[in-house]
Amino acid sequence: MKRPRRILQYYDDGNIKASMSTPLTPPAFWILTALTGGRRHGYEILRETAAASDGRVTLKVTTLYSALERLERDGLIASDGEEIVNGRARRYYVLSNEGEASLAAEVEALETQARVARARLEASRPASAPGRAVLS
Amino acid sequence: MTGLDERRFRRLLRWYPRAWRRRHGEVVLSTLLDAAEADGRTAPTAAETRRAAAHGTAARLDRPFALGTALAAVAAAVVVGILWTAVPTGDLALILLTGVIPGLATASIVTTSRLRGWAEDGEALAILATASAAWALNVLAALAWSWGFDAADEGRPVVGLAAAWLPVVAGAGVVGAVALGLACSALLRRATRWGVVVRAVIGGACGFGLAPVLGVSTLSPATAGVMAGIAVLFVLLPSPSASRRAARAVSAQSARPVASGVPVVPSTRRRAASRGPAWLATAGGVVGVAYALTGATWSPGADDGTAAMAQGITLLLLSALPLLAAVGLYGAESPTRTAGLHRWGPLALVALAVSSVALAYIGAPDSEVMQPGMYAGAVLIGSALAWAIATRVRLPRPAALTLGVAVGTLFASFVGAMVLPVLAFGVPVVGLVLALRSARPSALPPAPAVRSGEPAPVG
Numbered sequence A: 001m002k003r004p005r006r007i008l009q010y011y012d013d014g015n016i017k018a019s020m021s022t023p024l025t026p027p028a029f030w031i032l033t034a035l036t037g038g039r040r041h042g043y044e045i046l047r048e049t050a051a052a053s054d055g056r057v058t059l060k061v062t063t064l065y066s067a068l069e070r071l072e073r074d075g076l077i078a079s080d081g082e083e084i085v086n087g088r089a090r091r092y093y094v095l096s097n098e099g100e101a102s103l104a105a106e107v108e109a110l111e112t113q114a115r116v117a118r119a120r121l122e123a124s125r126p127a128s129a130p131g132r133a134v135l136s
Numbered sequence B: 001m002t003g004l005d006e007r008r009f010r011r012l013l014r015w016y017p018r019a020w021r022r023r024h025g026e027v028v029l030s031t032l033l034d035a036a037e038a039d040g041r042t043a044p045t046a047a048e049t050r051r052a053a054a055h056g057t058a059a060r061l062d063r064p065f066a067l068g069t070a071l072a073a074v075a076a077a078v079v080v081g082i083l084w085t086a087v088p089t090g091d092l093a094l095i096l097l098t099g100v101i102p103g104l105a106t107a108s109i110v111t112t113s114r115l116r117g118w119a120e121d122g123e124a125l126a127i128l129a130t131a132s133a134a135w136a137l138n139v140l141a142a143l144a145w146s147w148g149f150d151a152a153d154e155g156r157p158v159v160g161l162a163a164a165w166l167p168v169v170a171g172a173g174v175v176g177a178v179a180l181g182l183a184c185s186a187l188l189r190r191a192t193r194w195g196v197v198v199r200a201v202i203g204g205a206c207g208f209g210l211a212p213v214l215g216v217s218t219l220s221p222a223t224a225g226v227m228a229g230i231a232v233l234f235v236l237l238p239s240p241s242a243s244r245r246a247a248r249a250v251s252a253q254s255a256r257p258v259a260s261g262v263p264v265v266p267s268t269r270r271r272a273a274s275r276g277p278a279w280l281a282t283a284g285g286v287v288g289v290a291y292a293l294t295g296a297t298w299s300p301g302a303d304d305g306t307a308a309m310a311q312g313i314t315l316l317l318l319s320a321l322p323l324l325a326a327v328g329l330y331g332a333e334s335p336t337r338t339a340g341l342h343r344w345g346p347l348a349l350v351a352l353a354v355s356s357v358a359l360a361y362i363g364a365p366d367s368e369v370m371q372p373g374m375y376a377g378a379v380l381i382g383s384a385l386a387w388a389i390a391t392r393v394r395l396p397r398p399a400a401l402t403l404g405v406a407v408g409t410l411f412a413s414f415v416g417a418m419v420l421p422v423l424a425f426g427v428p429v430v431g432l433v434l435a436l437r438s439a440r441p442s443a444l445p446p447a448p449a450v451r452s453g454e455p456a457p458v459g
Helices: A024-034 A044-054 A061-073 A096-125 B006-015 B018-039 B046-059 B064-084 B091-115 B119-155 B161-192 B197-217 B221-236 B240-255 B267-298 B306-330 B341-361 B365-388 B395-423 B427-439
Strands: A077-085 A088-095
Touching: A024 A061, A024 A077, A024 A088, A024 A096, A044 A061, A044 A088, A044 B018, A061 A077, A061 B018, A061 B046, A061 B119, A088 A096, A088 B018, A088 B306, A096 B240, B006 B018, B006 B046, B046 B119, B046 B221, B064 B091, B064 B221, B064 B395, B091 B161, B119 B161, B119 B197, B161 B197, B197 B341, B221 B365, B221 B395, B267 B306, B267 B427, B306 B341, B306 B395, B306 B427, B341 B365, B341 B395
Parallel strands: none
Antiparallel strands: A077 A088
């Protein structure tokens, strides 16, 4: 049984963000988000995703593993040992430096989109809206 | 755990190839059972079954499949090469050229794209299914056309498949366009944040533009050779993202000893060195393109459009020489790239090939004068390909050598040096891209550890 690895400490390497412009798929986004909490196995990721998204995202088990396989191949996550608990096999996963950088870049992109949308929405509101009066 | 019909869950795993089941089967089964237990189910949901079918089938598109189909395409291309010299218009040659070889190459390329994350499982399956149908229709279209032609030649009535050539050709074009459109759309999804409608429109436009050209071009053996070659290269060359990751890991290592206060940045100087030749190639390339297209109207040396085109191509080919130097210098920056001899060797051979074709073009359009230079160019470029492949693919040495020589020979005999004058028109574009990329600082800033700010340039 391997010990959980801590592989996030070298995050602030300017180079790591290099290829992070590609968008993450929703399953990939939620898996990476779940793994920010540390080492998790498949079913824990499913549960955390459902909880974190208020039940709006429910991953199918096969979708989960096809996404995990891809993320592992891309180096965004790493598998971190297996255990048999109550007769069931559990494989654990951890986030890699790249995975964390990738998630951070995605969050940044989403925040930019949200900022733009919010600004447009506020600009289109009637003059009584707060902030509008100050500006005009 | 009682009440759960474990066999029904285990049955889902049968969609997957055995190797996959051995690696992931128990873990996936356990998670399926966990999820079912939490929902109070005793059997898999319909969605789980559907996903398992799609993902399991796609999982069979693995590296051995990609390699097998690519090598089969090369083998078939060799068979066609032999057939072509014996019976140029035989139906077997036609079937291999217009369907089997491009089909195998497509299967290999789609599989490698899936493995590199450029296409999702569902996308890869959809592209593969439509592309297979398109190549099958392409074979029928080619046979219909050929049989109809023979019948008309001999004064026989045109019946059966031959009579139906128009709908068959149209069908092949439409299905091929859909396959190409799906592929374009998958690539755009990976590279951009565009919505599905935008991707469908652009993908559809690409598909309808490219499909007829590609379909018709399979009548030439060169297309089969090139497609088989691309498939082999694609599956065997290391993935750029993997090299980038390795390079990044190495640069992170070298950046770590911050005791000196300045991380080691060995690459910047060499990259800057590639800027000069890249700009030179761009300038020469722009002049070359301008001369090729307009020289006839102002240059005293060009009597007509053909002469201006030939002289412009000579200029473009000469501009390719500094570009090759820039490519070599630029490639030197990455610590994971191939050793110096194996980087500069193939580039030097390409430079010789380019020079030889440039010399040949001085004699254009007299094909007899051009021939020796073009032949020398074909041999040189084939050798360059063989060298580059043999030293880069991840195979045991004898296999790598055999493959390199096979691809080099195929390329030299099918495609030859004719591709160089066409590629030469890309010199100013590639030169400009390389010059701009070399101009940007590539690695860490002198102060270590900047967490936010602009993303670093890729490469």
